[in-house]
Amino acid sequence: MPKILIVDDQRNMRTTLAMMLRGAGYDVDEAQDGDEGALKGTTGAFDLVLTDLRMGSKDGIDVLRATKTAQPMTEVIVMTAFGTIESAVTAMRLGAFDYIQKPFTEEELLVKVGKALDSRRLAGEVALLTREFKDRYKFENIIGRSAAMREILGRIVRVAPTDAIVLITGESGTGKELVAKAIHANSKRGERPFVPVNCAAITETLLESELFGHAKGAFTGAVTARKGLFEEADGGTFFFDEIAETPLSFQAKLLRAIQENEIRRVGENKPIRVNVRVIAATNQDLQKAIAEKRFRQDLYYRLNVARFQLPALRERREDIPELLGYFVEKYKKKMGVDVRIQDGVLEQLARYDFPGNVRELEHMVEQAVALVPNGIITFDDLLAPTTSSSAPPAPPGGGRTLAEVVDGAERQAIEAALRECDGSRERAAEILEISPTTLWRKMTRLGITYETRS
Numbered sequence: 001m002p003k004i005l006i007v008d009d010q011r012n013m014r015t016t017l018a019m020m021l022r023g024a025g026y027d028v029d030e031a032q033d034g035d036e037g038a039l040k041g042t043t044g045a046f047d048l049v050l051t052d053l054r055m056g057s058k059d060g061i062d063v064l065r066a067t068k069t070a071q072p073m074t075e076v077i078v079m080t081a082f083g084t085i086e087s088a089v090t091a092m093r094l095g096a097f098d099y100i101q102k103p104f105t106e107e108e109l110l111v112k113v114g115k116a117l118d119s120r121r122l123a124g125e126v127a128l129l130t131r132e133f134k135d136r137y138k139f140e141n142i143i144g145r146s147a148a149m150r151e152i153l154g155r156i157v158r159v160a161p162t163d164a165i166v167l168i169t170g171e172s173g174t175g176k177e178l179v180a181k182a183i184h185a186n187s188k189r190g191e192r193p194f195v196p197v198n199c200a201a202i203t204e205t206l207l208e209s210e211l212f213g214h215a216k217g218a219f220t221g222a223v224t225a226r227k228g229l230f231e232e233a234d235g236g237t238f239f240f241d242e243i244a245e246t247p248l249s250f251q252a253k254l255l256r257a258i259q260e261n262e263i264r265r266v267g268e269n270k271p272i273r274v275n276v277r278v279i280a281a282t283n284q285d286l287q288k289a290i291a292e293k294r295f296r297q298d299l300y301y302r303l304n305v306a307r308f309q310l311p312a313l314r315e316r317r318e319d320i321p322e323l324l325g326y327f328v329e330k331y332k333k334k335m336g337v338d339v340r341i342q343d344g345v346l347e348q349l350a351r352y353d354f355p356g357n358v359r360e361l362e363h364m365v366e367q368a369v370a371l372v373p374n375g376i377i378t379f380d381d382l383l384a385p386t387t388s389s390s391a392p393p394a395p396p397g398g399g400r401t402l403a404e405v406v407d408g409a410e411r412q413a414i415e416a417a418l419r420e421c422d423g424s425r426e427r428a429a430e431i432l433e434i435s436p437t438t439l440w441r442k443m444t445r446l447g448i449t450y451e452t453r454s
Helices: 011-023 034-043 060-070 085-093 106-133 145-158 176-185 204-210 248-260 286-291 297-303 315-333 345-351 358-371 404-421 425-432 437-444
Strands: 003-007 026-033 048-052 075-080 098-101 164-171 193-196 237-241 277-282 306-309
Touching: 003 011, 011 026, 011 048, 011 060, 011 106, 026 048, 034 048, 034 060, 048 060, 048 286, 060 075, 060 315, 060 345, 075 085, 075 358, 085 098, 098 404, 106 145, 106 164, 145 176, 145 306, 176 193, 176 237, 193 345, 193 358, 204 248, 286 297, 315 345, 315 358, 358 404, 404 425, 425 437
Parallel strands: 003 026, 003 048, 048 075, 075 098, 164 277, 164 306, 193 237, 237 277
Antiparallel strands: none
């Protein structure tokens, strides 16, 4: 039960407010003046402090300051009389959640109290998750303390427990699959399968069969009946990566599957009931795709229930130090080496115009940790070309672009893993800690034609 402190030097007002809030189901305590309010706000475990602005020796601003200093998670609403709006604005600047002007109705009060408690609960949940669960799978790779990332974590907390369909948009490398996994892991489906599929990595002719399954003899080579990935995800979450890459004919069938919670295997007329939560992601502008007749508008509306727009790295530069430190520690442990970042590198990175995103930054760090000769990673080491170990580093203002550097690093790592595994994409994907589908997509993009031998 949320706990609320009422601070007002007028007894009748305190009593009336306490009756309203207790009647709404809240646990209420009272303070008869600013001195008692500041003391209780400092020492008590209140979710919300509702304080009058004008009181005796200590006013509502004093109560606000004392409470927020000692209990920064506690929300504060100040009550103002006519002519004190300027003071209320000052209170907002000092950290008050809101103000309410006297006289007010019970409905107005309860609405503001409800919003403040929702904010308090959400902030508490986000703080708890980022502090206690950061090392667990569900949030271990979502790094950042910027306002944008705090908002994303907060929305994950709110959306995950529901079964709402989620659409995640953003540039390549911004972490769309990580957010999808975090939503799944924090949902009631968290113990059930999370089935990702990269729609760009499956040919149009195989897409329907892969997702919905097929009957025996449905097409040449279908020697047995096969369950599709949608059925494999039953009870769990299905993640459509690059949903904009699907053909229009398939989009119509997908829309029906989402709306009706049923599928039909290729070559069968019997519907199969499925219970999956759908999360879709794309790096494309779906509104543009709709205008160009490449994406169905009705499917877009069905997917766009809970929307996450992930920021590019250049839009969250304040997260670069934490990301850099995280990736350095990750690859130090993985490679068994002792390296550190040279002083001044963070300042240089803060000024660098990143054409890539978090994924590219990670590849830059992995390359530097693997190749740095003296254990100290410089700015040039992070931007060094990877096609030749003797090649000079790319200058910050010219030479190869970050995308070219990253492509070179990916090509080198993939080819080395394939050589080690004698061409087995499955084993190479395990070494690289990515899915076989992701490896296939990267090989296609980079033009790597290493033959699979097993």
